[in-house]
Structure formats: structure tokens, C-alpha cells
Amino acid sequence: MARLVLQTPIPQDAWRVVGTVLGSYRENRREVEVTWEELVQVFEHWGYTARPATGATFKFKPRPGTRWPFPSESPRKEFSFHRPHGRVIPKKYYPTYRSILQRTLGWDANTFKVESExxxxxxxxxxxxxxxxxxxxxxxxxxxxxxxGKKRGRVGRRNRH
Known part of the structure; x- marks a missing residue:
């Protein structure tokens, strides 16, 4: 029997970015451009740090102690993306990013939905x-x-006399 997986609601701006990369978001049936800065900003807001690794590769690592806003079955793992040379992420990168998110976090086109009011x-x-x-x-x-600090200061003064 197939397990029912509920879609996790996320804000409109995050939905536009992540949904585009995962292939579930289109605006008026057209693909949307996503910038590298937008992608990094979403993941940093969700508790990741994005740091350069080697070359154009960036490592996204979950910060300790952050609350996970995603489905409980979604693991908290680090992953790497190749940063594009331009400001906008080329559409040809999406399948690779999608594959990385699927493999490391278990996300696909049905993981998220835009949140209601x-x-x-x-x-x-x-x-x-x-x-x-x-x-x-x-x-x-x-x-x-x-x-x-105050207690240490008092103890230190007593020992001097």
C-alpha cells in the first residue's frame, strides 16, 4: 500500500525558487528564472550555511540547533551545488540540482506547495x-x-588581601 505524503506548505517566494528547481512551479506555463542569490537565501533562511568548497562548488550544511521546517522524514544532510558563472541559474542546472535534492533530502516535485493565507x-x-x-x-x-564575571571579580579581590 502506498504511503500518503502530505505536501509541506512554504512561503510564496521560497515556493517560486524551490518549486522551479524541483520542476513543480511555473508561472503562466512558463519557466521562471532563479538567481543563485535567491537559492542561497532560501536555504540560509531554512537553517543552512552556504560556503565555497572547491572551484565553483558550494557546500550547503545544516546549522546545528536549527528547527527543521520540512517534513519529519526529510533528513538533515549536507549537499553541494555547482555555482553558475552568471547571476541566473541556467535551466540546464535544474535536473542536476533536482537530482541532488532528491538523493540527499528525499525531495521531489510533490514535496512542497505554496502556503495558504x-x-x-x-x-x-x-x-x-x-x-x-x-x-x-x-x-x-x-x-x-x-x-x-561579577562573582569572579569578587573572589579575585578577596584573594588579593
């Missing part, structure tokens, strides 16, 4: 909550660090 609202609320939690965590860590 309701899904966008929900995502933005979650992102805002995560941002506030991160700010609070950073504030607490800075406060703890400051308190440890």
Missing part, C-alpha cells in the same frame, strides 16, 4: 514566538555571563 499566518506566529524565545534565551545567557 491561513498557513502563512500560522507560520508567522510560530516564527515570531521562536524569535522571542531566542531573544529571551540570549538575554538570560548574557545575564548569567555577567553575573559569573
Amino acid at each position: 491561513e498557513e502563512e499566518i500560522q507560520r508567522r506566529l510560530v516564527e515570531e514566538r521562536m524569535r522571542r524565545e531566542e531573544e529571551e534565551r540570549n538575554r538570560r545567557e548574557a545575564q548569567e555571563k555577567q553575573e559569573k
Whole structure:
């Protein structure tokens, strides 16, 4: 029996980029141009770092501790893309990129869909909550660090006398 896989909703701008590369997005039945910067920006927003490897190859590596916005069965693996020489990714690169994403992350043309207005609202609320939690965590860590520094300063002064 075939397993039902639900499509993961993603924002319109990410859908245009990733959907184009995966072959599931067309605008008015025409292929869309995607720039290298747009592709990198989407993956960096999703928790990857994009770093030059060798030559024109860039390695995309998931950052530790990032929350994964994709299907739970999608693995968090690193992969590499060949960066095009121009600003726009040539359409002939799409099959290679598609194959890499299929092989390493298990993505295909049916993995994602553009999010509805309701899904966008929900995502933005979650992102805002995560941002506030991160700010609070950073504030607490800075406060703890400051308190440890004060304690060390007091201990150091006592030992001098």
C-alpha cells in the first residue's frame, strides 16, 4: 500500500525558487528564472550555511540547533551545488540540482506547495514566538555571563588581601 505524503506548505517566494528547481512551479506555463542569490537565501533562511568548497562548488550544511521546517522524514544532510558563472541559474542546472535534492533530502516535485493565507499566518506566529524565545534565551545567557564575571571579580579581590 502506498504511503500518503502530505505536501509541506512554504512561503510564496521560497515556493517560486524551490518549486522551479524541483520542476513543480511555473508561472503562466512558463519557466521562471532563479538567481543563485535567491537559492542561497532560501536555504540560509531554512537553517543552512552556504560556503565555497572547491572551484565553483558550494557546500550547503545544516546549522546545528536549527528547527527543521520540512517534513519529519526529510533528513538533515549536507549537499553541494555547482555555482553558475552568471547571476541566473541556467535551466540546464535544474535536473542536476533536482537530482541532488532528491538523493540527499528525499525531495521531489510533490514535496512542497505554496502556503495558504491561513498557513502563512500560522507560520508567522510560530516564527515570531521562536524569535522571542531566542531573544529571551540570549538575554538570560548574557545575564548569567555577567553575573559569573561579577562573582569572579569578587573572589579575585578577596584573594588579593
